[in-house]
Amino acid sequence: MIARTTFAGFGGQGVLLMGYVLSHGAMLKDLNVTYFPSYGAEMRGGTANCTVTLSDRKIASPVASHPEYLVAMNYPSLAKFEPLVAPNGTIFLNSSLVEEDPQRDDVKVVKVPTVELAREVGSERAGNMVMIGAVCAETGLLSLEETIAGMKAALKGKEKFFELNQKGIERGFSFIKEGK
Amino acid sequence: MPSEKMLMRGSNVVGEAAVRAGCRYYFGYPITPQNELPEYLSWRLPEVGGTFIQAESEIASINMVMGAAAAGARVMTSSSSPGIALKQEGISYMAGQELPCVVANMMRGGPGLGNIAPSAADYFQATRGGGNGDYRTPTLAPAGGQELAEMVFVAFDLADTYRTPVMLLGDGLMGQVMEPVVFPDPIDPASLPQKDYILDGCEGRDPRAIYSLILDPPALMEHNLKLQAKYDLIAEKEVRYDTVELDDAEIIVVAYGTAARIAEEAVHELRAQGHAAGIFRPITLWPYPKQQLRELARDGRKVAVFELSLGQMVEDVILSVGERAPIYFYGVPGGVIPTPADVTDFLHSALADDGKVGRRIEV
Numbered sequence A: 001m002i003a004r005t006t007f008a009g010f011g012g013q014g015v016l017l018m019g020y021v022l023s024h025g026a027m028l029k030d031l032n033v034t035y036f037p038s039y040g041a042e043m044r045g046g047t048a049n050c051t052v053t054l055s056d057r058k059i060a061s062p063v064a065s066h067p068e069y070l071v072a073m074n075y076p077s078l079a080k081f082e083p084l085v086a087p088n089g090t091i092f093l094n095s096s097l098v099e100e101d102p103q104r105d106d107v108k109v110v111k112v113p114t115v116e117l118a119r120e121v122g123s124e125r126a127g128n129m130v131m132i133g134a135v136c137a138e139t140g141l142l143s144l145e146e147t148i149a150g151m152k153a154a155l156k157g158k159e160k161f162f163e164l165n166q167k168g169i170e171r172g173f174s175f176i177k178e179g180k
Numbered sequence B: 001m002p003s004e005k006m007l008m009r010g011s012n013v014v015g016e017a018a019v020r021a022g023c024r025y026y027f028g029y030p031i032t033p034q035n036e037l038p039e040y041l042s043w044r045l046p047e048v049g050g051t052f053i054q055a056e057s058e059i060a061s062i063n064m065v066m067g068a069a070a071a072g073a074r075v076m077t078s079s080s081s082p083g084i085a086l087k088q089e090g091i092s093y094m095a096g097q098e099l100p101c102v103v104a105n106m107m108r109g110g111p112g113l114g115n116i117a118p119s120a121a122d123y124f125q126a127t128r129g130g131g132n133g134d135y136r137t138p139t140l141a142p143a144g145g146q147e148l149a150e151m152v153f154v155a156f157d158l159a160d161t162y163r164t165p166v167m168l169l170g171d172g173l174m175g176q177v178m179e180p181v182v183f184p185d186p187i188d189p190a191s192l193p194q195k196d197y198i199l200d201g202c203e204g205r206d207p208r209a210i211y212s213l214i215l216d217p218p219a220l221m222e223h224n225l226k227l228q229a230k231y232d233l234i235a236e237k238e239v240r241y242d243t244v245e246l247d248d249a250e251i252i253v254v255a256y257g258t259a260a261r262i263a264e265e266a267v268h269e270l271r272a273q274g275h276a277a278g279i280f281r282p283i284t285l286w287p288y289p290k291q292q293l294r295e296l297a298r299d300g301r302k303v304a305v306f307e308l309s310l311g312q313m314v315e316d317v318i319l320s321v322g323e324r325a326p327i328y329f330y331g332v333p334g335g336v337i338p339t340p341a342d343v344t345d346f347l348h349s350a351l352a353d354d355g356k357v358g359r360r361i362e363v
Helices: A015-028 A075-085 A114-121 A122-137 A146-154 A159-178 B010-020 B037-049 B058-070 B080-096 B123-127 B143-161 B172-176 B216-238 B255-272 B290-295 B311-321 B340-352
Strands: A001-010 A032-039 A046-057 A069-071 A090-095 A108-112 B006-009 B025-030 B053-056 B077-080 B101-107 B166-170 B178-181 B241-244 B249-253 B277-282 B285-288 B303-306 B327-331
Touching: A001 A015, A001 A075, A001 A122, A001 B010, A001 B058, A015 A032, A015 A046, A015 A122, A015 A146, A015 B178, A032 B172, A046 A075, A069 A075, A069 A122, A069 A146, A090 B101, A090 B340, A108 A159, A114 A122, A114 A159, A114 B053, A122 A146, A122 A159, A122 B166, A122 B340, A146 A159, A146 B080, B006 B053, B010 B101, B010 B143, B010 B172, B010 B178, B025 B037, B025 B058, B037 B053, B037 B077, B037 B172, B058 B077, B058 B178, B077 B080, B080 B101, B080 B123, B080 B166, B080 B216, B101 B143, B101 B172, B123 B285, B143 B166, B143 B178, B143 B216, B166 B172, B166 B255, B166 B311, B172 B249, B241 B290, B249 B255, B249 B290, B249 B340, B255 B277, B255 B340, B277 B290, B303 B311, B303 B340, B327 B340
Parallel strands: A001 A069, A069 A090, A090 A108, B025 B053, B025 B077, B077 B101, B101 B166, B249 B277, B249 B303, B303 B327
Antiparallel strands: A001 A046, A032 A046, A032 B178, B006 B178, B241 B277
């Protein structure tokens, strides 16, 4: 098994943290993992993306030619990375911010209204947690418990964020499982 | 006890491994893309009673390294390409003085200030002696993750064993990529072998001096020959390399560091398509595994060199292989990171000899 996921968006949307949660969750269940971040010099307002590769075998390249999964948190990310997604892959779209539809007809598209769902659980800032919950629920890469464990490992020392983030992850899972 | 499995970026892996290898002194000056390494050591070294100093410049920092090494410490510095260029004076001095240290270079695009993106265009600088004079720096090029941790230990051991600066050559991508790592047992610096050349106070013994200035030509010649004998010994004993699926390979991909990992995925892709491809990955860039590569380049096999530069290691491949096998080269400079699919295209082109991606090297 090998699964490559590219997360992309504006700096400040928690793009790198989504990858970080997935990476920790995968390591905790003894998968091999590489996390490859790429970001501009800016802390906020620039573009950020990271690619996480999970496998039960040795991972050769942390650089992916054609990721199976793309998480696009804004339109520029969709435009930039859509052509690279592997055929029959899945694009997760932050539909709170992106009105456009992907052009490809050989990929599955999952629209997640991250802002609205995060607001339901208490804060729009949990939008990235809603998204990583939706990604894990849809792909089966991590279970709900494994995703929460990954979040807690990724944010070790920042326990005050655990409660809100857990609610966000749970909302992402329920959005996929219940379709709303 | 080895550590538990930790998810860490490459730069931090170097820092933690250095501490566990008994390094207690770090002197450096910030530069992207390796700042996570000094940031890590800035809090980690004080935890173990070590010293971290952010110097006023690269040149000051390498000279602080020289001082600590002269006093007997396990000591390191790090930087990225243009910063390493500035440190060359001190590295050449330390080669002449036979002082041990580890210099980590997380390479970025060049020449000059270039950019902050991952590149691997400092092969010549590292392996040919970036400073003046007849000297060599053993150069380790791990492929990241677990091997990065292990090679830091090897680097310090080589430095002490042969009394020489050792280069640890990574790149900006390796510094940023996070992978699970298990660290070896920590070494207690007090348990390391005593050094009989250091300047630690001469009460009760004859005074010592450490210098690189030897004005008398026959005396300097004798010193040069002594250094060369040491380099010959290193070349004989310390060659390291790795191979992947070479037994039946019709094409041998030669690549090091991050490039080798990208190439390895391309090799798996080629295998899936029915082509017998394999990897030859030098881990020591100097001494280069010349003989080992030479022996593999036979029976009509092709040799395909892939670098994150416009062709530096390829010169060592030419010196190793000569006319025993056709050599192809594909390189991407400037901090642009090719994907495994790009390397797959190159290997198809080399197999077909059609010149579409990369080029055939005329020896």
